[in-house]
Amino acid sequence: MSLTIIGTVAFDSVKTPYGEVDKVIGGAATFAGWAASYLYQHIQLVSIIGNDWPEAEMKKMTSRGIDVSGIEIVKGGKSFYWKGEYDKNMIDRTTLATDLNVLDDFDPKLPEHYKKSEYLMLGNLTPEIQQQVIGQMTKKPKLIVMDTMNFWIDIARDALIDTIRKVDVLSINDEEARLLSGEYNLLRAADRILEYGLQYLIIKKGEHGALLFSKDDMFFAPALPLAEITDPTGAGDSFAGGMMGYLASQGDVSFEHMKMSLIYGAAMGSFCVEDYSIKKLQSLTPEMIKTRVKDLIELSKINIEA
C-alpha cells in the first residue's frame, strides 16, 4: 500500500500586509507530502527540482519516511519559483513571478515501485503530464484525485476534461468549478462536473470551508476560523495532503470516510497558514492534529434533538 503524490517542489517568495519571506521552501508536493506524512507512512513523491533545492530539506523528508526517489534532480538547473503578494483579506493574491525553470521540461518517470500505488494524488500540472502519470500505473489505483487550476480550464479545456474522465475525484475551488461547468450556482456546477464520470467532487471555498459531492450525497466541511493567518500559501495543497493521508491510512473511500478526509484536510490547511512556508507543518505532533480535528468536528456539531 502506498500514496503517490505528484506536484511541484519549489521556492516561494511571499508578501502579505503583515510580513514577507524570500525564496522559502514551497511547492504543492512539498506541502501535500508533509501534511500527509502525519497520517500515513508510505508516501512517494514525484517531482523535478534543480540542484539549488536544499539537500537538508530532502533529508528531512526522507527521515520522515517520505520516498523522494521519484524527484528528479536536474544538475545545474533551477527549481520552480513563485512569487506573490496577498491582499489584506489574505485570500486574493497577485502573482509577481512564475519561473518554471526545470518544470518546463518535466517528463515524469515513475520509479517501478511507485507504479502499483493504491492512492494517487495528481497536483496541479498540465493535463498531459497528469495523464502521462496515470498511464504509467501498472495497476489501477483505488483512488486517483486530481487538482487543477483556472489556467488549464482556459487554455487546455479538452485535454483537461479528458484527464478528469480518467480520475475518481476532482478537487477544485469554487471559481474553477464555475469556470469549468459554466454554472454560477455551485450545486448545478457540481451536477455538471460529476457527469464527467467522477465518483466524488470537492469544491474548496477557502476560509468558507469545502463541499464534497457524490451523485447522491453532499457534505460541507467548515474551515476553522483562525485569529492569526501568517501565510495562506500551500493551504490547498496541505488540505489535499491531509485528505489523501487520511484516506490512505483508512484504506476506505466510502462517502463517510471521504467526509472525514475533508476534516483532516481542513485541519492540515489550518495549520499550514499559521506560519510561512512549511514551518508549521514541520513542527506538528499527533496530539495537535487530534485536537484540531476534534475542534473542527465540534465546530458544527449539534448535541440536542431537533
Add this chain to the structure above:
Amino acid sequence: MSLTIIGTVAFDSVKTPYGEVDKVIGGAATFAGWAASYLYQHIQLVSIIGNDWPEAEMKKMTSRGIDVSGIEIVKGGKSFYWKGEYDKNMIDRTTLATDLNVLDDFDPKLPEHYKKSEYLMLGNLTPEIQQQVIGQMTKKPKLIVMDTMNFWIDIARDALIDTIRKVDVLSINDEEARLLSGEYNLLRAADRILEYGLQYLIIKKGEHGALLFSKDDMFFAPALPLAEITDPTGAGDSFAGGMMGYLASQGDVSFEHMKMSLIYGAAMGSFCVEDYSIKKLQSLTPEMIKTRVKDLIELSKINIEA
C-alpha cells in the same frame, strides 16, 4: 410567554438577473414574523404602516395567531418602500430607492400586553428607537436580540454601542462586524464586540453560513447550498425569525440551544430565498421545516470516529 418583534412592515421591488417583482410584501418584521410563526405561537409585532398596506395580508398574519395590535396604521400615509437590484451572484445588491414614508415618524408605543415579553427581537432601526423599545419593557426580557446595519455603525456609532450594551445578542453580518470592531479578522472582531457585554454574538456570512460566539465558545452553522435562488430579500430577517421562534419555543437560551436556533434560522432563510417576497414562507408545513433542519444538521455531520 411571548416573542415581540419590532421592525419594518413594508413594500419591496426586487430585480434579479432572472426576474423581477414590483411592490410586493416586504419588511423585516413581516419576514421574521412569518418565519417565527411556524415554531412558536405567541408572536407580537411592532411596526408602522400606511393604509396602503393590504388588509388581506394583515388578516393572514392574524389568522396565523400573530398579534398585530402593535402595528400602527397611519391613515393617508404610505408604507416604507425599498427597491433594489441584485448582482448575478445574488448577494451584492444596489439600492435603487428607499422611501421611508411613515417610518420617518416611527415612535413605537408598545401595547401593554407586549411589555412583559420574554423574547424581544429588535430589527434594524435607529439605535434610538431600539432603546426606546427596551425602555418600555416593564419586565427584563429573558433574551433581547438586536440587528443593525453599516449605516448606523457609520453615522450613529455611540448611540449604537449604547444600545448594544443593553441587549443580550447582536446579530450582524461579517462586513458589519469588521466595521464595528475595526478588526478584519472575524475571531478578533468577535472578541472586541463581545466586550460590550453581550452574551452572544452572531456573525452572518450569507451563503457561507453563520458563526455564533460566546466568551468561551464558538459554533458554525452552515448554509444549505441551493440549486435555485429566486430572491435573497428577507433571508436575514427570516433567519432572525426562525432563530427567535425556536428559542421562544424552547424557553432555553443555553449555548446548545443557541446553536440549534442558528440551524432553524438557516432553514427559514433557505426557504425564504426560494421565492419572491414572503410567498414561500406563507406555504410551509411543519414537515418541510423538519426535513430542512435535518438536512442542515446532516450537511456537516460526521458519523465515524476521528
